[in-house]
Amino acid sequence: NFEDANDAIKYRKAAFGLIAYNFGDMAAMIKGKKDFNADVFAQRASNVAALSQIPHEGFIAGSDKGNTDALAKIWSDKADFDAKMTAFQENAAKLAVAAKGTDQNQIKQAFGNTGQSCKGCHDVYKKD
Ligand code: ASC
Numbered sequence: 001n002f003e004d005a006n007d008a009i010k011y012r013k014a015a016f017g018l019i020a021y022n023f024g025d026m027a028a029m030i031k032g033k034k035d036f037n038a039d040v041f042a043q044r045a046s047n048v049a050a051l052s053q054i055p056h057e058g059f060i061a062g063s064d065k066g067n068t069d070a071l072a073k074i075w076s077d078k079a080d081f082d083a084k085m086t087a088f089q090e091n092a093a094k095l096a097v098a099a100k101g102t103d104q105n106q107i108k109q110a111f112g113n114t115g116q117s118c119k120g121c122h123d124v125y126k127k128d
Contacts, residue, residue: 011057
């Protein structure tokens with residue numbers, strides 16, 4: 001368990017930072033900003049699927065105060081926040097499966113769904 005809100009904030013932000021790096025590298029490949037490397041892409045997708053399990057634990061009560069962009073609405077609409085986090089985890093897991101295959105349309109679709117999960121939650125629960 002965390003010592004205090006700051007500990008929880010550091011924990012979830014560390015995970016989000018790794019998610020952003022891995023997702024961003026996939027985005028560069030999807031957008032054609034760099035060559036598509038199926039092995040690297042699949043590893044990144046697998047990383048994001050594993051990392052997607054980490055942040056939720058860090059959203060402890062009272063951790064909207066401190067060095068964070070998390071809005072208090074997370075805790076007043078906790079059931080919806082939890083559902084959005086679960087949807088993200090499910091989409092990330094599907095992307096990891098798709099990325100092990102060769103169907104580019106399926107990969108792009110699964111990537112898009114995962115990105116929508118990131119954005120859908122940020123739009124409502126993250127300070128801009
Ligand atoms: C990223 C990033 C996000 C998501 C989001 C997807 O690379 O940092 O928050 O993708 O923009 O729509």
